[in-house]
């Protein structure tokens with residue numbers, strides 16, 4: 001599959017502090033790529049370099065085959081969407097007029113405004129002044145704005161950090177819908193369930209270096225214990241080996257009607273995060 005982003009040996013120093021030490025990865029066209037890591041690990045710095053808001057100290061970052069510094073130009077503006085906590089909405093304008101400005105900027109028909117507001121669960125809020133919106137609503141409007149022009153490549157820096165579970169679900173459905181239509185999504189998040197639910201591949205960043213990169217499923221399988229946890233009719237839980245040595249035991253539970261449920265003992269992405277970073281999840 002074609003790479004839409006190619007990052008090689010990327011480094012970024014702020015004075016004596018090295019935010020990115022040596023970061024190399026590719027993002028494939030059409031995937032949702034999760035960039036995971038604890039606070040201060042370098043996620044936002046990477047997004048800022050990829051979206052031409054910061055210059056790297058060394059190494060290279062390409063998107064669409066050109067240096068990411070060129071993404072600011074008119075030619076690439078249509079192709080890229082960016083959502084960070086820097087919302088840049090006009091507080092005195094209402095929701096509809098804010099989105100209308102973007103429609104004008106990107107040549108998008110106004111009827112799309114209703115569609116994107118439904119995607120973020122804000123249908124009916126068109127006339128509300130942006131200055132009167134809650135933090136979660138602002139986050140959703142910012143996402144709606146980024147969805148307007150259906151960019152080829154969408155950068156999302158913690159897109160659901162201020163949202164409740166219902167609105168998070170709406171945003172997840174919206175992102176999966178965009179992916180279906182061909183958008184590539186680069187996502188940073190602290191939420192391991194979000195990464196698990198959305199991402200085709202994830203990279204774990206720690207202290208400015210990528211420690212692991214693969215699909216959530218493969219990462220979990222590689223670290224899985226070769227055992228099953230079996231729940232029995234009497235309420236007890238039994239650990240059974242997955243290999244042939246556990247087969248007789250499983251046969252016995254099944255043939256005597258004792259088996260209630262079976263679960264494979266893979267770690268969650270959260271467990272892997274703790275293992276890789278040595279830090280606890282919030």
Ligand SMILES: Nc1ncnc2c1ncn2[C@@H]1O[C@H](COP(=O)(O)OP(=O)(O)OP(=O)(O)O)[C@@H](O)[C@H]1O
Pocket residue numbers: 014017018019037038039040041042043044045046
């Ligand atoms: N403009 C700056 N000047 C100096 N240091 C900076 C600057 N921006 C980031 N840093 C430092 O670079 C490191 C990486 O920060 P970055 O914001 O990329 O982390 P992050 O993984 O996005 O964290 P969070 O999850 O808290 O948003 C941190 O040590 C941070 O203090």
